[in-house]
Amino acid sequence: xxxxxxxxxxxxxxxxxxxxxxxxxxxxxxxxxxxxxxxxxxxxxxxxxxxxxxxxxxxxxxxxxxxxxxxxxxxxxxxxxxxxxxxxxxxxxxxxxxxxxxxxxxxxxxxxxxxxxxxxxxxxxxxxxxxxxxxxxxxxxxxxxxxxxxxxxxxxxxxxxxxxxxxxxxxxxxxxxxxxxxxxxxxxxxxxxxxxxxxxxxxxxxxxxxxxxxxxxxxxxxxxxxxxxxxxxxxxxxxxxxxxxxxxxxxxxxxxxxxxxxxxxxxxxxxxxxxxxxxxxxxxxxxxxxxxxxxxxxxxxxxxxxxxxxxxxxxxxxxxxxxxxxxxxxxxxxxxxxxxxxxxxxxxxxxxxxxxxxxxxxxxxxxxxxxxxxxxxxxxxxxxxxxxxxxxxxxxxxxxxxxxxxxxxxxxxxxxxxxxxxxxxxxxxxxxxxxxxxxxxxxxxxxxxxxxxxxxxxxxxxxxxxxxxxxxxxxxxxxxxxxxxxxxxxxxxxxxxxxxxxxxxxxxxxxxxxxxxxxxxxxxxxxxxxxxxxxxxxxxxxxxxxxxxxxxxxxxxxxxxxxxxxxxxxxxxxxxxxxxxxxxxxxxxxxxxxxxxxxxxxxxxxxxxxxxxxxxxxxxxxxxxxxxxxxxxxxxxxxxxxxxxxxxxxxxxxxxxxxxxxxxxxxxxxxxxxxxxxxxxxxxxxxxxxxxxxxxxxxxxxxxxxxxxxxxxxxxxxxxxxxxxxxxxxxxxxxxxxxxxxxxxxxxxxxxxxxxxxxxxxxxxxxxxxxxxxxxxxxxxxxxxxxxxxxxxxxxxxxxxxxxxxxxxxxxxxxxxxxxxxxxxxxxxxxxxxxxxxxxxxxxxxxxxxxxxxxxx
Numbered sequence: 001x002x003x004x005x006x007x008x009x010x011x012x013x014x015x016x017x018x019x020x021x022x023x024x025x026x027x028x029x030x031x032x033x034x035x036x037x038x039x040x041x042x043x044x045x046x047x048x049x050x051x052x053x054x055x056x057x058x059x060x061x062x063x064x065x066x067x068x069x070x071x072x073x074x075x076x077x078x079x080x081x082x083x084x085x086x087x088x089x090x091x092x093x094x095x096x097x098x099x100x101x102x103x104x105x106x107x108x109x110x111x112x113x114x115x116x117x118x119x120x121x122x123x124x125x126x127x128x129x130x131x132x133x134x135x136x137x138x139x140x141x142x143x144x145x146x147x148x149x150x151x152x153x154x155x156x157x158x159x160x161x162x163x164x165x166x167x168x169x170x171x172x173x174x175x176x177x178x179x180x181x182x183x184x185x186x187x188x189x190x191x192x193x194x195x196x197x198x199x200x201x202x203x204x205x206x207x208x209x210x211x212x213x214x215x216x217x218x219x220x221x222x223x224x225x226x227x228x229x230x231x232x233x234x235x236x237x238x239x240x241x242x243x244x245x246x247x248x249x250x251x252x253x254x255x256x257x258x259x260x261x262x263x264x265x266x267x268x269x270x271x272x273x274x275x276x277x278x279x280x281x282x283x284x285x286x287x288x289x290x291x292x293x294x295x296x297x298x299x300x301x302x303x304x305x306x307x308x309x310x311x312x313x314x315x316x317x318x319x320x321x322x323x324x325x326x327x328x329x330x331x332x333x334x335x336x337x338x339x340x341x342x343x344x345x346x347x348x349x350x351x352x353x354x355x356x357x358x359x360x361x362x363x364x365x366x367x368x369x370x371x372x373x374x375x376x377x378x379x380x381x382x383x384x385x386x387x388x389x390x391x392x393x394x395x396x397x398x399x400x401x402x403x404x405x406x407x408x409x410x411x412x413x414x415x416x417x418x419x420x421x422x423x424x425x426x427x428x429x430x431x432x433x434x435x436x437x438x439x440x441x442x443x444x445x446x447x448x449x450x451x452x453x454x455x456x457x458x459x460x461x462x463x464x465x466x467x468x469x470x471x472x473x474x475x476x477x478x479x480x481x482x483x484x485x486x487x488x489x490x491x492x493x494x495x496x497x498x499x500x501x502x503x504x505x506x507x508x509x510x511x512x513x514x515x516x517x518x519x520x521x522x523x524x525x526x527x528x529x530x531x532x533x534x535x536x537x538x539x540x541x542x543x544x545x546x547x548x549x550x551x552x553x554x555x556x557x558x559x560x561x562x563x564x565x566x567x568x569x570x571x572x573x574x575x576x577x578x579x580x581x582x583x584x585x586x587x588x589x590x591x592x593x594x595x596x597x598x599x600x601x602x603x604x605x606x607x608x609x610x611x612x613x614x615x616x617x618x619x620x621x622x623x624x625x626x627x628x629x630x631x632x633x634x635x636x637x638x639x640x641x642x643x644x645x646x647x648x649x650x651x652x653x654x655x656x657x658x659x660x661x662x663x664x665x666x667x668x669x670x671x672x673x674x675x676x677x678x679x680x681x682x683x684x685x686x687x688x689x690x691x692x693x694x695x696x697x698x699x700x701x702x703x704x705x706x707x708x709x710x711x712x713x714x715x716x717x718x719x720x721x722x723x724x725x726x727x728x729x730x731x732x733x734x735x736x737x738x739x740x741x742x743x744x745x746x747x748x749x750x751x752x753x754x755x756x757x758x759x760x761x762x763x764x765x766x767x768x769x770x771x772x773x774x775x776x777x778x779x780x781x782x783x784x785x786x787x788x789x790x791x792x793x794x795x796x797x798x799x800x801x802x803x804x805x806x807x808x809x810x811x812x813x814x815x816x817x818x819x820x821x822x823x824x825x826x827x828x829x830x831x832x833x834x835x836x837x838x839x840x841x842x843x844x845x846x847x848x849x850x851x852x853x854x855x856x857x
Contacts, residue, residue: 031347037097038097038099038410039138039139040140040406041104042142043106043149044105045146049068050112064115069350072273072387076395078337078387080403082334082400084099087403099407099410102120105347108149108274110152117152117157118156140163140164140165140409141157141164142402151217163438164182164183164184168395170190171222184442188463190222190225190296196490201266207518209266209268210240210258210266211223211239212255213269216244218272236519236537239262243279245274247278252281253282253286255279256282256283259288268294269293272299288313289508290508292318295314297394300319302386306480311472315480322397324392325397327390327397334390339360340376353374357370358372359371404447404449469488471503486500486501520540527542528543545568548567550568550575565728567736580737581736582740594646604639607825608636610836618844620832624678624700626701628675630671631675634668635825644656654724663715665817666707666710667708669760670703670759673703673762674700676767677700677766714752740810782831790823793819794816797812
């Protein structure tokens with residue numbers, strides 16, 4: 001009922017009262033108007049507040065009255081008039097056609113905007129008791145200054161295809177051609193500004209911000225896009241508050257209290273000027289300072305805000321705005337505005353009285369609070385306010401471009417130069433021109449202003465999004481200046497859209513120190529952020545990276561796993577090469593094993609020299625001199641082959657170590673086998689009554705050669721088909737690389753080892769068979785014992801080899817080689833050396849053969 005009552009566009013209190021088209025603060029009538037051949041409409045928030053009384057339903061509703069003159073919006077309206085007059089003076093645009101205007105006051109209210117829309121669309125005003133006929137319907141409308149009011153205007157004009165060009169409505173929702181088919185604007189959509197603001201916040205490392213917005217289409221849509229993009233950029237919103245200029249003081253105070261209690265040092269304010277005004281009033285009252293403000297284009301360059309009291313709050317503010325421009329002649333035009341232009345126009349009287357703080361005439365009824373009088377001869381040149389200030393012509397330039405865009409569209413429509421014009425019969429006939437023809441022409445305008453700025457609209461009615469990044473800085477005289485410190489151009493590639501200038505930025509409190517606004521400080525290198533349950537992603541605790549992972553940049557969310565051959569350093573801040581592990585000659589284990597190996601070689605050489613020196617003695621002759629020296633040689637090779645297992649594995653060392661081990665041990669076992677067989681045969685042949693052939697020396701040689709040759713064949717096949725090669729083992733240890741020899745073929749390795757085991761078993765069997773030989777000829781016992789040691793060592797070797805980690809695998813193999821070699825060497829040659837050196841009296845033929853000729857008892 002309330003809205004229906006106010007939608008009655010005229011509520012004439014006295015029957016027969018004339019509709020005054022200059023009635024102050026009444027959205028039902030144009031505040032400024034001029035006749036012409038073609039009329040264009042205008043809607044501006046010339047007043048920022050409305051006086052709305054609740055109807056009593058016992059009397060006629062009172063008029064909707066607007067108060068609080070907005071000098072900035074009044075300048076926009078005068079800029080439209082200036083542009084219209086300028087076009088009328090040009091001969092190349094709409095020659096011989098005059099352009100008139102009707103400018104309405106929407107009062108910053110959607111309700112007043114609806115009334116203005118109806119008046120602009122109909123060309124008449126429907127009232128409760130009469131119909132007031134207007135002179136001419138408008139062909140296009142410029143307005144409004146706020147998104148919500150513009151939405152109301154565009155929804156009303158859309159079905160009638162009356163084009164609307166806004167100079168200040170930035171809501172991205174207005175780009176929807178299905179809902180707003182006749183809407184255009186000369187200011188970029190918030191679709192781009194919201195993204196630019198998110199990139200700006202991310203650029204300065206502010207990941208924890210507060211947000212406050214206008215609770216209307218402008219603020220809600222703009223902030224929603226900002227939050228969406230900011231969260232993708234890793235920025236968290238601590239709080240998001242919404243206000244309206246009509247909210248109670250308690251509501252505004254609560255919002256400021258939230259800002260005071262918040263921990264965010266940066267506030268993103270997506271506010272229209274009206275909401276910014278009421279918010280600043282409360283902030284100044286509560287003395288809230290020290291916050292870094294990031295503003296939208298609505299207020300960031302509002303000169304009237306740049307006062308000393310406000311600068312204590314907003315000093316260092318930063319935000320995006322459209323580019324400023326110069327309009328030649330506008331300053332002079334504005335300075336000529338006075339009540340003398342139209343003495344009956346109440347808006348001009350209100351403006352004059354407000355500007356000079358006086359009452360124009362005591363004879364004219366005025367509700368102003370001013371006591372002194374003025375006569376209208378005062379000079380605006382001596383006044384500095386939002387109306388006369390043309391140093392920051394940004395939105396005014398948008399109004400200027402909008403008027404020219406409409407004029408060009410009208411010109412093209414009448415000249416039929418637009419492709420796809422609806423009806424050529426209207427060419428040059430202004431009275432027959434309809435609004436949808438203007439709409440079609442406006443969609444296709446493309447021209448360049450005198451300033452060099454190109455004007456055109458995309459398919460959604462939007463211009464190219466270009467912004468300047470401005471910063472509130474104090475100049476030498478202590479006044480606030482809006483300094484351009486960067487640019488944003490949505491037409492460029494994404495990585496080139498946002499560019500900072502090399503200009504120092506003043507931050508909150510006019511400081512050169514950039515504020516820090518984070519929920520949690522960035523984790524130090526080596527630590528990763530871990531989200532705290534129930535808190536935003538920007539609030540986290542720092543945990544040490546796991547072993548093998550690093551984090552060396554503050555912008556990475558996770559630890560990075562080091563490459564396969566690298567490992568994390570102690571601080572987990574860098575990947576370093578893993579330690580390469582192999583059994584080297586420099587480490588203690590390698591030195592010890594080398595010493596044992598060389599000791600074995602030395603002892604073998606010493607025994608060989610002893611045997612050589614006592615070669616003609618009976619004991620040496622009885623021990624088969626040739627096989628003894630061959631066995632000593634093979635044992636020396638066994639001791640030496642263990643050295644090939646020490647040191648960094650290479651292609652040649654890997655192939656040499658296993659094959660040398662296999663062949664030398666096969667030679668050793670072949671010699672022991674031939675020696676054992678010879679002992680058994682020799683003893684059998686000396687027993688009376690036996691007919692056993694003796695094992696001749698050529699037969700021993702052939703047996704040793706054949707047994708060794710078979711091992712050589714196995715090794716040759718192994719090296720040919722799948723040779724051992726160096727291998728980096730990453731699986732066994734995570735923090736180091738084990739450099740080892742890959743067997744190539746496990747079958748080849750175990751075949752070599754199995755063949756040696758087979759020879760050892762044969763030796764053991766023969767030696768066991770000869771265990772009851774006479775004491776003086778007891779070499780078989782020592783061979784039996786050596787084979788027991790040999791077999792025990794290698795049987796133990798298998799599980800130890802399989803289970804030993806890293807370089808210990810090689811150490812186990814070397815130990816097995818040395819232990820079995822020492823076992824053979826000590827068991828076979830120690831008794832003989834003992835007799836040769838310490839018991840020479842037993843080194844006689846008689847003693848050696850003494851019991852050999854006796855029969856067993």
